Amino acid sequence: MNYWLKSLFLRAMSISKTYQPKQAEDKWYSYWLEHKFFRSVPDEREPYTIVIPPPNVTGVLHMGHMLNNTIQDVLIRRARMKGKNACWVPGTDHASIATEAKVVAMLKERGISKKDLTRPEFLAYAWEWKEKYGGIILEQLKKLGASCDWDRTRFTMDDDLSEAVIDTFIHLYKKGWIYRGVRMVNWDPQGKTAVSDEEVVRKEVNQKLYYIKYKVASSDSESSDFLTIATTRPETIMADTAICINPNDERYIHLHGKKAYIPLINREIPIILDDYVTMDFGTGCLKVTPAHDLNDYQLGQKHHLPVIDILNDDGTLNEKAQILVGEDRFAARKKIVPLLEEAGQLEKIEDYKSQIGFSERTDAVIEPKLSMQWFCKMDEMAKPALDYVLKGDIKLIPEKFVNTYRHWMENIHDWTISRQLWWGQQIPAWYLPDGQYVIAKNIDDALEQAQLATHNPQLTIQDLRQEEDVVDTWFSSWLWPISVFDGFKDPNNADINYYYPTNDLVTAPEILFFWVARMIMAGHEFRGELPFRNVYLTGIVRDKLGRKMSKSLGNSPDPLGLIEKYGADGVRVGMLFSSPAGNDLMFDESHCVQGRNFWNKVWNAFLLVKNWQVDDTLENPNGIAINWFKSRFGQAMTEIEEDFAQYRLSEALMATYKLVWDDFCAWYLEMIKPAYEHPIDRETYEQTIAFFEDVLKILHPFMPFITEELWHDELFGARAPMDCCIVAPMPEFEQINTQLLEETEIVKQVITEIRNTRNSKQISPKESLTLSVKANSDINYDQYKAILCKLGNINEFNAVNEKVSDAVSFMVSKDEFYIPLANNIDPVAEKEKLLKEREYLEGFLKSVDAKLNNERFMKNAKPEVIENELRKKADAEAKLKIIQDRLSGLAN
RNA sequence: GGGAGUUUAGCUCAGCUGGUUCAGAGCAUCUGCCUUACAAGCAGAGGGUCACUGGUUCGAACCCAGUAACUCCCACCA
Numbered sequence A: 001m002n003y004w005l006k007s008l009f010l011r012a013m014s015i016s017k018t019y020q021p022k023q024a025e026d027k028w029y030s031y032w033l034e035h036k037f038f039r040s041v042p043d044e045r046e047p048y049t050i051v052i053p054p055p056n057v058t059g060v061l062h063m064g065h066m067l068n069n070t071i072q073d074v075l076i077r078r079a080r081m082k083g084k085n086a087c088w089v090p091g092t093d094h095a096s097i098a099t100e101a102k103v104v105a106m107l108k109e110r111g112i113s114k115k116d117l118t119r120p121e122f123l124a125y126a127w128e129w130k131e132k133y134g135g136i137i138l139e140q141l142k143k144l145g146a147s148c149d150w151d152r153t154r155f156t157m158d159d160d161l162s163e164a165v166i167d168t169f170i171h172l173y174k175k176g177w178i179y180r181g182v183r184m185v186n187w188d189p190q191g192k193t194a195v196s197d198e199e200v201v202r203k204e205v206n207q208k209l210y211y212i213k214y215k216v217a218s219s220d221s222e223s224s225d226f227l228t229i230a231t232t233r234p235e236t237i238m239a240d241t242a243i244c245i246n247p248n249d250e251r252y253i254h255l256h257g258k259k260a261y262i263p264l265i266n267r268e269i270p271i272i273l274d275d276y277v278t279m280d281f282g283t284g285c286l287k288v289t290p291a292h293d294l295n296d297y298q299l300g301q302k303h304h305l306p307v308i309d310i311l312n313d314d315g316t317l318n319e320k321a322q323i324l325v326g327e328d329r330f331a332a333r334k335k336i337v338p339l340l341e342e343a344g345q346l347e348k349i350e351d352y353k354s355q356i357g358f359s360e361r362t363d364a365v366i367e368p369k370l371s372m373q374w375f376c377k378m379d380e381m382a383k384p385a386l387d388y389v390l391k392g393d394i395k396l397i398p399e400k401f402v403n404t405y406r407h408w409m410e411n412i413h414d415w416t417i418s419r420q421l422w423w424g425q426q427i428p429a430w431y432l433p434d435g436q437y438v439i440a441k442n443i444d445d446a447l448e449q450a451q452l453a454t455h456n457p458q459l460t461i462q463d464l465r466q467e468e469d470v471v472d473t474w475f476s477s478w479l480w481p482i483s484v485f486d487g488f489k490d491p492n493n494a495d496i497n498y499y500y501p502t503n504d505l506v507t508a509p510e511i512l513f514f515w516v517a518r519m520i521m522a523g524h525e526f527r528g529e530l531p532f533r534n535v536y537l538t539g540i541v542r543d544k545l546g547r548k549m550s551k552s553l554g555n556s557p558d559p560l561g562l563i564e565k566y567g568a569d570g571v572r573v574g575m576l577f578s579s580p581a582g583n584d585l586m587f588d589e590s591h592c593v594q595g596r597n598f599w600n601k602v603w604n605a606f607l608l609v610k611n612w613q614v615d616d617t618l619e620n621p622n623g624i625a626i627n628w629f630k631s632r633f634g635q636a637m638t639e640i641e642e643d644f645a646q647y648r649l650s651e652a653l654m655a656t657y658k659l660v661w662d663d664f665c666a667w668y669l670e671m672i673k674p675a676y677e678h679p680i681d682r683e684t685y686e687q688t689i690a691f692f693e694d695v696l697k698i699l700h701p702f703m704p705f706i707t708e709e710l711w712h713d714e715l716f717g718a719r720a721p722m723d724c725c726i727v728a729p730m731p732e733f734e735q736i737n738t739q740l741l742e743e744t745e746i747v748k749q750v751i752t753e754i755r756n757t758r759n760s761k762q763i764s765p766k767e768s769l770t771l772s773v774k775a776n777s778d779i780n781y782d783q784y785k786a787i788l789c790k791l792g793n794i795n796e797f798n799a800v801n802e803k804v805s806d807a808v809s810f811m812v813s814k815d816e817f818y819i820p821l822a823n824n825i826d827p828v829a830e831k832e833k834l835l836k837e838r839e840y841l842e843g844f845l846k847s848v849d850a851k852l853n854n855e856r857f858m859k860n861a862k863p864e865v866i867e868n869e870l871r872k873k874a875d876a877e878a879k880l881k882i883i884q885d886r887l888s889g890l891a892n
Numbered sequence B: 001g002g003g004a005g006u007u008u009a010g011c012u013c014a015g016c017u018g019g020u021u022c023a024g025a026g027c028a029u030c031u032g033c034c035u036u037a038c039a040a041g042c043a044g045a046g047g048g049u050c051a052c053u054g055g056u057u058c059g060a061a062c063c064c065a066g067u068a069a070c071u072c073c074c075a076c077c078a
Helices: A002-017 A021-034 A063-081 A096-109 A119-133 A136-144 A159-174 A234-239 A250-255 A294-302 A329-342 A379-390 A401-410 A443-454 A494-499 A509-527 A559-576 A589-610 A623-645 A649-672 A682-699 A704-711 A738-761 A781-792 A827-852 A855-860 A863-891
Strands: A047-051 A085-089 A178-188 A193-195 A200-217 A225-231 A242-245 A259-261 A268-273 A285-288 A346-359 A367-376 A395-397 A429-431 A437-439 A502-507 A532-537 A769-774 A794-799 A807-812 A815-820
Touching: A021 A559, A021 A704, A047 A063, A047 A494, A063 A085, A063 A136, A063 A502, A063 A559, A096 A119, A136 A559, A159 A178, A159 A437, A159 A509, A178 A346, A193 A367, A200 A234, A200 A285, A200 A329, A225 A234, A225 A285, A234 A329, A242 A294, A285 A294, A294 A367, A329 A346, A379 A401, A379 A509, A395 A401, A401 A509, A429 A443, A437 A443, A502 A509, A509 A532, A559 A589, A559 A649, A559 A704, A589 A649, A589 A682, A589 A704, A623 A649, A623 A682, A623 A738, A623 A781, A649 A682, A649 A781, A682 A704, A738 A769, A738 A781, A738 A807, A738 A815, A769 A781, A781 A794, A807 A827, A807 A863, A827 A855, A827 A863
Parallel strands: A047 A085, A047 A502, A242 A268, A395 A532, A502 A532, A769 A794
Antiparallel strands: A178 A193, A178 A367, A200 A225, A200 A259, A200 A346, A242 A285, A259 A268, A429 A437, A769 A815, A807 A815
């Protein structure tokens, strides 16, 4: 009770001393903006460029964005501090289907129907909506600390970017790679547009398989012969144009050449033969519905069957269905069942599971539909794009995605690029009265071409009608790395020449094909060069149950709320702690807690140093500690460098975390910390501040705000306005003294043993002890005396040549240590400890000997390995001997 | 149906070219601490048959084969 009260009280008292993330975040983000630290213009430095995967303009920040953009920001900030000209280009994507759907919904709320608007009217509303609500997400990214060059913000429907879309369309058309044709496409009846194969998400759905009896037409009599088909879509029987059976199916030989009647509407259709039909599925009879099934369509083509399309664009039945006209396809499915039953033509219904395609954007069930669409040929463009990745010019991280990428590129289908929407770039095709069309940049060009094509100079603009459809959103996104630098409008401008190819692309594997592959194609086709060198594929952010975070599940924390709670720095660190490339991130708020605790630790270390008083008359007693930390820092830097080189960001963060928390705070600061209310010497003080500055630098990419805040504290001296952590050069590598590092590790172990001794003997840390060392190794412990005494609270430290009696003892490496504790020795326990150690060493030795006595080992193992075994043997033997000595000493 | 991947401590993950008795880290857990930077902390400790079964090898978490579970991608069986 007492304890809790006191700690509460103390916390309340010290509240003003703690770091206030919110204030610092606002303050420094504006400061960075004001001083244009994010701004990049070409100069003589090496560029480092990232283009953001443009989020939907309608989007709001979710956890996926948080992860993705944290990674990009870490990379950008690090590059900036390493002296590169870092350029991170932000922007948003017009996302035609998603945005148009939102605008339609908004209009509906206002009582306006899209049908009643003209195209320009609708677009006016859409732009208005975009200006008002669009791009919120970019503002949210700022809260995260994203250091994008906001002056370069682009939108995929900016004039220049749209122009690039039109130009590339024309370019590809001229190459013969864009064509128009009637195809079976994936129709989204809700968005009322075609979508590409990639935008169809297949899900397993519980369905019914309906067994329907078709009457077989027989010329001879009234005999009622029936055949039964199985279908999941009874509402489409009215669109049937044949029944198909396998020619080898002996059950149905009697049906060859016959006809059958569609139930309810009694239309006569032929029974055709094709070995496409699987005999053992369903009944072996297949209804052929060319208008509403891709396979049936192909079958229909082969057998020259007519196509009867009974569905409207919105998924309702049209008059060709004859019955249930106007009903939605699913309502019709329900209603046709009793009708068939009444007619006695429904044999049975079975449960059935199958994969159904859903629209990625609207989640409506996709309807295969025949329609006139625009397509882009892919095979020619896919080849070089595949090569870049296979040859390693573009690296996918992690590499496992190369296989998937290859598989996709080798089996690529043409791309349906037209969308029956208004929000987007309208296809630059103009139809002439006679049905021909011309492709042109604008209507004047179109007219000119049209007049030429028709040899009719009388043709006027009024005679031309522009294609209503727009292009797929990805048809603008694939140009992004080029178009953001105006590489189409002005292919030789300074920006594109300097920044392109970009360096790293950070994105989700889900859009590897949608976007990444196509950018590679576009890069090659339009600039003859790859668009980026490395693709870092992030994982999906899931909750701790492994479920994808989604709005509908409500399992996604509010990112801005998290920032509010843990500080942007805390959340960034939390996101990165456990997210290796390509692995899903099982997000748990506890990671953010850890992140927050980390910045808190840094803050407190700062308070400690800040409150020190310097006494210039003091000598520096901390030479070893300082040299050790220098080496340790250099060592950690090497590791961190290596981790970054391999894009192991979590590990780079962890190495940084341990360096700061363990090495800097727990060891170094404790080593040099003066006693309470004692001053510190000048040299140690200044060296420590220099270390602290280096610590801030390596932390900055992960925790930009607190590091900038501390950077400007007077502890570090006066700063010029542009002297900021964000542009501070990364620390140089120090000379690494391996011997010092190794010896210090041993000294740390000695300290741990002393602490353990205290723990087990219940001796307070405040009670100082005497320590003797009998050194059997070459380590000069005298050098480390100061550290040992301070961290072990040892008041007397001496070297001895003989073992000390009446003392607790332990061994570190080969050396023996004694703490005299006359009244507190437990000889039995001491002996037990030694016996245990001996047992371990004997086992160890046995295993080593087993190898060394094994002829085949000696014959096959590499010399270094054998040498190593010999060393192990010698070491173990030496140690055993010491233990043996001590044991025999105890026996007396 | 085809392909890829994963499986190591309670959780999230390292473990590179097979070679210290190799089984690691962080978090969580447990024990002891009101130690003047920090209880959002300090000092310690305990956690694992490396999914399973075989094989190769002097030696396997690591290589090979098979099995199981999970994940993702691709695919037109009504």
